[in-house]
Amino acid sequence: MAAAEGSTPQAEVMSIASPINLILLSLFVVLLYWNFRPKQPVTLPRGPPPVVFRTYTPKTLIEFNGEDGRPVFLAVRGRVFDVSPGRNFYGPGGPYENFAGRDASRGLAHQSFDEEMLTKDLSGPLDDLKDLDADQLENLQSWEERFSEKYLVVGKLVAEGDPEAPKS
Amino acid sequence: MANQAPILEKLDAALSELLADWNIYTTLFAGIIAAYAIYSVVSNKDPDVHPFLLARQSTASPIRQTGESATYRSLETPYGFPLRQGLNVKDPGAPKWTAGRRGDLRDIWKTAVRGALNEDGTTSGKQGKIYTVLGKNAVEHSLPQVTQEINVIGRHLQKAEVKTVAVCLTDSIELLAAIFAGSFYGFKIVLIPHNLPAETLSSYLQNAKVDALIAEAGSMDLALVTKTNKQVSVVIWVAKYGNRHMDWHEVPKDVKGTLRVAVWHELAEEGRDLAGFDVPDYDPTTPAPAVNTVWPSGSKAGDFIDFKQENLVAAISALGSALPRNQRFTSSDLVLSIDSLSRSYPLCQIFNAMYSNASIALNSVAGENVDFALATQGVSPTVIIASSRTMSEYHDSVMKPHTGLISSLGRWVQARTLDAGNMPSQNFFGRLAQVGPTAELSLEKLRLLCISHRVDADASVRLTSEQLTDLRIYMGARIVYALTGPGIAGAIAQTNVFDYRDLSGPSHFGSPLSSTEITLTGVSENQASEEIPEGQISVAGPAVVDGKTTLSVRGRIGTDNTLELSA
Numbered sequence: 001m002a003a004a005e006g007s008t009p010q011a012e013v014m015s016i017a018s019p020i021n022l023i024l025l026s027l028f029v030v031l032l033y034w035n036f037r038p039k040q041p042v043t044l045p046r047g048p049p050p051v052v053f054r055t056y057t058p059k060t061l062i063e064f065n066g067e068d069g070r071p072v073f074l075a076v077r078g079r080v081f082d083v084s085p086g087r088n089f090y091g092p093g094g095p096y097e098n099f100a101g102r103d104a105s106r107g108l109a110h111q112s113f114d115e116e117m118l119t120k121d122l123s124g125p126l127d128d129l130k131d132l133d134a135d136q137l138e139n140l141q142s143w144e145e146r147f148s149e150k151y152l153v154v155g156k157l158v159a160e161g162d163p164e165a166p167k168s
Numbered sequence: 169m170a171n172q173a174p175i176l177e178k179l180d181a182a183l184s185e186l187l188a189d190w191n192i193y194t195t196l197f198a199g200i201i202a203a204y205a206i207y208s209v210v211s212n213k214d215p216d217v218h219p220f221l222l223a224r225q226s227t228a229s230p231i232r233q234t235g236e237s238a239t240y241r242s243l244e245t246p247y248g249f250p251l252r253q254g255l256n257v258k259d260p261g262a263p264k265w266t267a268g269r270r271g272d273l274r275d276i277w278k279t280a281v282r283g284a285l286n287e288d289g290t291t292s293g294k295q296g297k298i299y300t301v302l303g304k305n306a307v308e309h310s311l312p313q314v315t316q317e318i319n320v321i322g323r324h325l326q327k328a329e330v331k332t333v334a335v336c337l338t339d340s341i342e343l344l345a346a347i348f349a350g351s352f353y354g355f356k357i358v359l360i361p362h363n364l365p366a367e368t369l370s371s372y373l374q375n376a377k378v379d380a381l382i383a384e385a386g387s388m389d390l391a392l393v394t395k396t397n398k399q400v401s402v403v404i405w406v407a408k409y410g411n412r413h414m415d416w417h418e419v420p421k422d423v424k425g426t427l428r429v430a431v432w433h434e435l436a437e438e439g440r441d442l443a444g445f446d447v448p449d450y451d452p453t454t455p456a457p458a459v460n461t462v463w464p465s466g467s468k469a470g471d472f473i474d475f476k477q478e479n480l481v482a483a484i485s486a487l488g489s490a491l492p493r494n495q496r497f498t499s500s501d502l503v504l505s506i507d508s509l510s511r512s513y514p515l516c517q518i519f520n521a522m523y524s525n526a527s528i529a530l531n532s533v534a535g536e537n538v539d540f541a542l543a544t545q546g547v548s549p550t551v552i553i554a555s556s557r558t559m560s561e562y563h564d565s566v567m568k569p570h571t572g573l574i575s576s577l578g579r580w581v582q583a584r585t586l587d588a589g590n591m592p593s594q595n596f597f598g599r600l601a602q603v604g605p606t607a608e609l610s611l612e613k614l615r616l617l618c619i620s621h622r623v624d625a626d627a628s629v630r631l632t633s634e635q636l637t638d639l640r641i642y643m644g645a646r647i648v649y650a651l652t653g654p655g656i657a658g659a660i661a662q663t664n665v666f667d668y669r670d671l672s673g674p675s676h677f678g679s680p681l682s683s684t685e686i687t688l689t690g691v692s693e694n695q696a697s698e699e700i701p702e703g704q705i706s707v708a709g710p711a712v713v714d715g716k717t718t719l720s721v722r723g724r725i726g727t728d729n730t731l732e733l734s735a
Contacts, residue, residue, distance in 0.1 A: 018191070018193075019186055028204070032204075041219070041223070041671070042220060044224050050228060051232070053231055
């Protein structure tokens with residue numbers, strides 16, 4: 001640089017290639033690049049993968065009673081709801097804990113959380129609820145509606161040995 | 169401490185040495201940098217839409233069936249909410265808080281005739297217009313005059329007690345009038361593409377059990393068509409302006425007693441005094457008859473798609489709401505369709521335009537494959553509806569070869585603006601970019617291009633992201649790019665009008681419309697769950713005939729939750 005300037009004395013007065021000019025020029029180039037650099041489109045992290053809709057039998061459903069951090073499921077008239085968000089009520093230690101992992105239809109219809117509302121024989125047919133009166137059916141209906149609003153239906157419940165039941 | 173002073177001194181010396189070189193060029197550079205910095209701060213705009221809305225364009229259901237993907241829906245109607253059912257028509261007398269009706273095509277015509285509303289809800293009396301483009305000329309039709317024709321034709325066909333009317337016309341005012349006449353006067357309309365060979369047409373008429381036919385005078389051999397279609401009892405010829413002096417009343421010998429032939433403009437002339445300019449009264453609770461279209465399929469002659477009015481209104485409403493508020497069709501728009509109205513996307517977009525009180529323009533040469541430059545002559549539209557084939561061919565044969573060095577430079581600058589999420593304004597660089605590629609067009613007012621791609625069309629006419637960017641820059645218009653399929657009114661999915669991202673490869677199709685939901689079926693369960701699901705596209709919703717259909721093609725849902733076609 002110094003040699004170049006020395007050989008052309010006039011350029012020393014009005015040099016375009018002086019260090020400060022070069023600095024400013026590179027600053028300009030950086031600014032330009034900053035403005036026109038290719039920009040990557042924004043990406044959002046993917047949401048949780050969707051839950052697979054499954055067919056449960058009373059025996060496989062009972063696993064999901066909320067113990068050891070497992071999700072809490074309960075079945076109403078053949079539909080299995082994931083009530084894990086309401087773990088305090090339906091999970092272990094909650095007032096409705098008997099329903100966790102079970103068919104809760106009869107209990108909800110009777111407004112009773114007792115053990116005898118549940119179908120004892122897990123290998124037997126599902127409770128057909130034929131003996132309920134109109135009031136109880138209405139009760140059940142309103143529970144079911146409330147569940148559908150709040151919770152996700154993650155599967156359906158069929159009796160053990162049903163053709164739809166998954167082969168284990 | 170003692171060490172630092174010399175360093176500072178050295179620095180000071182270096183700085184003063186540096187500044188000693190300050191000269192006129194330095195001032196110039198500093199000026200340019202300052203000007204540029206100020207310019208970029210001043211011209212900095214927020215992107216047209218929040219980038220997060222483009223990063224996740226549809227919502228996925230939290231549950232899926234085995235072998236299927238989650239169900240994807242528009243952000244307007246997420247999982248758990250009802251899909252868009254219809255136009256939500258509020259009748260004048262109805263209480264304010266009641267939900268609107270789904271509506272049907274009759275409400276669309278009534279709204280078009282009523283004219284645009286002022287902000288306070290009173291009618292302004294400003295009706296849209298309908299233009300038919302013939303070459304370089306545009307003929308204007310007033311809506312009352314068309315209402316009169318609807319009444320005349322409707323009564324004529326009602327008197328003849330026909331149930332199913334085939335309409336085999338180029339895009340024209342008569343085609344629209346016939347569709348509305350069908351809705352008001354209770355007969356089913358079958359839209360048959362024009363220029364079909366007589367045998368194909370005959371078999372269509374037979375399949376659809378058509379008992380009346382509206383066709384262009386001189387476009388077909390009536391004797392040949394009626395030979396196999398004895399059930400046809402009424403024929404109405406639509407004569408072009410140049411052919412009106414001719415006698416079109418000739419009836420083939422073997423159907424002389426059973427077939428009545430009339431000519432559209434003569435009927436309109438005769439019935440003028442009786443028909444009146446008023447939209448016929450109708451009972452909104454009675455369903456209006458269906459509109460059928462033909463979906464061209466590769467091997468066979470084509471399938472009839474039996475669109476119920478509910479399908480159409482759901483699609484029309486969804487197409488309307490898919491555009492953000494400031495981009496919707498308004499009464500100041502002129503919407504030109506250069507794609508055939510016998511295809512459901514252009515048809516629904518035109519109805520959407522009428523329902524928004526926009527003016528519309530129809531072109532008799534409209535079709536899936538037309539010369540874009542020729543077809544857009546004659547009017548200066550703000551919105552153009554075209555097919556992917558038309559646009560792709562125009563891009564490849566005209567735009568690309570005419571893009572020189574200057575255009576490329578302009579394009580590069582404009583593309584940076586698009587990358588930043590803004591639609592470039594018509595500035596110096598814009599004109600620079602357009603100098604070659606669109607020299608022959610006169611589309612100063614164009615603001616939106618609605619492009620539809622048939623799901624089973626040739627993969628070579630699928631537009632790439634780059635082509636869409638080219639079209640945006642060279643035409644100075646925003647773009648929505650929709651995917652259409654058999655049995656689905658309007659479109660399956662459509663890109664966001666503000667999505668300018670230039671991703672590589674063929675463009676995606678955005679999110680489902682608010683009247684449809686998409687599930688991929690036949691998805692391999694071995695796939696890791698975080699991978700992009702791929703499977704056969706299954707579409708459900710109010711815009712789908714019979715509620716649900718599975719297409720023959722496979723698709724993917726990308727990381728931004730947009731629909732892409734595989735392969």
